[in-house]
Amino acid sequence: MSATKLQAVRGMNDILPPESDWWEEFEERVRTWARAYGYRPIRTPIVEPTALFKRAIGEVTDIVEKEMYSFEDVLNGEHLTLRPEGTAGCVRAVIEHNLLFQGPQRLYYLGPMFRHERPQKGRYRQFHQVGIEALGFSGPDIDAELILMGARLWDELGLQDVRLEINSLGSSEERAAHRQSLVEYFRARYDELDEDGKRRLDRNPLRILDSKNPAMQELIEGAPRLLDFLGEESRAHFERVLALIEAAGVPYRINPRLVRGLDYYNRTVFEWVSPRLGAQATICAGGRYDGLIEQLGGKPAPAAGFAIGVERLLMLWQASGGKVVPKVPDVYVVHQGARAEAVAFRLVERLRDLGLDVVLHCGGGSFKSQMKKADASGATLALILGEDEVDSGTVGLKPLRQEAPQQRVAIEACEDAVMQWLYGQEEGNGA
Numbered sequence: 001m002s003a004t005k006l007q008a009v010r011g012m013n014d015i016l017p018p019e020s021d022w023w024e025e026f027e028e029r030v031r032t033w034a035r036a037y038g039y040r041p042i043r044t045p046i047v048e049p050t051a052l053f054k055r056a057i058g059e060v061t062d063i064v065e066k067e068m069y070s071f072e073d074v075l076n077g078e079h080l081t082l083r084p085e086g087t088a089g090c091v092r093a094v095i096e097h098n099l100l101f102q103g104p105q106r107l108y109y110l111g112p113m114f115r116h117e118r119p120q121k122g123r124y125r126q127f128h129q130v131g132i133e134a135l136g137f138s139g140p141d142i143d144a145e146l147i148l149m150g151a152r153l154w155d156e157l158g159l160q161d162v163r164l165e166i167n168s169l170g171s172s173e174e175r176a177a178h179r180q181s182l183v184e185y186f187r188a189r190y191d192e193l194d195e196d197g198k199r200r201l202d203r204n205p206l207r208i209l210d211s212k213n214p215a216m217q218e219l220i221e222g223a224p225r226l227l228d229f230l231g232e233e234s235r236a237h238f239e240r241v242l243a244l245i246e247a248a249g250v251p252y253r254i255n256p257r258l259v260r261g262l263d264y265y266n267r268t269v270f271e272w273v274s275p276r277l278g279a280q281a282t283i284c285a286g287g288r289y290d291g292l293i294e295q296l297g298g299k300p301a302p303a304a305g306f307a308i309g310v311e312r313l314l315m316l317w318q319a320s321g322g323k324v325v326p327k328v329p330d331v332y333v334v335h336q337g338a339r340a341e342a343v344a345f346r347l348v349e350r351l352r353d354l355g356l357d358v359v360l361h362c363g364g365g366s367f368k369s370q371m372k373k374a375d376a377s378g379a380t381l382a383l384i385l386g387e388d389e390v391d392s393g394t395v396g397l398k399p400l401r402q403e404a405p406q407q408r409v410a411i412e413a414c415e416d417a418v419m420q421w422l423y424g425q426e427e428g429n430g431a
Contacts, residue, residue, distance in 0.1 A: 011125030104136030328378030
């Protein structure tokens with residue numbers, strides 16, 4: 001009886017070539033982009049204490065109530081959760097290791113998150129995010145910087161039809177006054193609420209504004225606006241953010257109904273959205289979360305950040321005409337015979353010492369079959385070693401991407417000949 005075929009968990013996908021080439025290219029660009037703004041990498045565990053997310057995100061949220069992959073560690077009884085987002089873990093690490101004693105921190109991370117949702121295109125149970133976190137900065141300047149970072153990345157990727165929506169959630173006191181007004185408004189129209197709205201009314205009425213239920217939109221449009229409850233300080237902060245991004249030439253739309261699905265946000269919140277993605281239009285979302293560090297046990301400190309959904313962004317990048325050139329080796333080495341194989345193994349390491357990408361043929365076969373694989377690899381050059389070459393102390397050099405004759409060079413001169421062909425030819429062609 002054959003063994004049952006094992007498959008990946010539903011909604012947790014393998015990323016295979018050539019799709020993985022897009023991921024590699026994107027991740028390289030992200031690291032370069034983050035460094036350009038002074039952000040440094042942080043790597044936190046995929047598994048965290050469940051209490052971290054309950055305290056940070058809020059127990060009355062879809063994430064905590066329905067979506068988290070939580071379990072009890074049978075070895076020690078700890079309650080653990082696969083991280084559903086990255087900010088809470090980042091803040092936990094900053095507190096635990098006293099990073100803010102060194103001054104404000106600009107940090108970024110890139111990796112998988114986990115939520116138990118119905119899998120659909122661009123939305124999976126294991127998904128990936130780029131997170132940007134600026135901790136210890138209180139002014140509107142860092143809010144504006146975060147927005148400008150997003151604008152630059154979209155430009156560098158050549159994305160089309162991406163727009164910025166922005167709002168202010170004010171302070172906790174202002175949200176409390178707005179909350180009371182919301183409760184009164186929705187309670188007077190209780191019969192018009194859907195089941196989620198009724199459940200959230202007393203515990204988290206702000207989340208009602210985030211409903212995607214079409215039947216709720218007219219009701220939501222008539223609800224009290226948080227912008228009307230902002231005090232002088234919150235309003236001045238928001239107006240300065242808008243002034244800075246206007247000065248930088250970034251267009252935006254104030255969306256008074258924009259809220260964040262996580263409880264820790266305050267003041268500036270924003271989303272980058274694209275109509276090209278349909279109903280799941282958001283590719284990047286973030287804002288300010290000044291109370292979270294204290295909420296998780298640290299000394300009070302301001303913070304702001306955003307997260308990018310990698311799967312959705314890659315879909316948009318491809319839809320916008322993005323191109324990724326697959327990485328190919330510089331050299332493919334074919335060989336036949338025991339002595340030639342020994343020489344080939346030494347030769348490829350010398351070429352790799354020069355920083356070249358070199359594939360050494362493995363698995364045997366005729367020269368003809370090996371040359372077919374060399375050509376299919378995309379390599380610029382093939383190096384050929386057989387018994388004749390070993391006897392004469394030479395190696396065959398065959399250009400694969402240009403019409404040029406094969407030549408023999410001395411083994412001792414092979415590195416110079418390869419470098420001259422790869423880089424000298426480019427200079428000559430450029431001239």
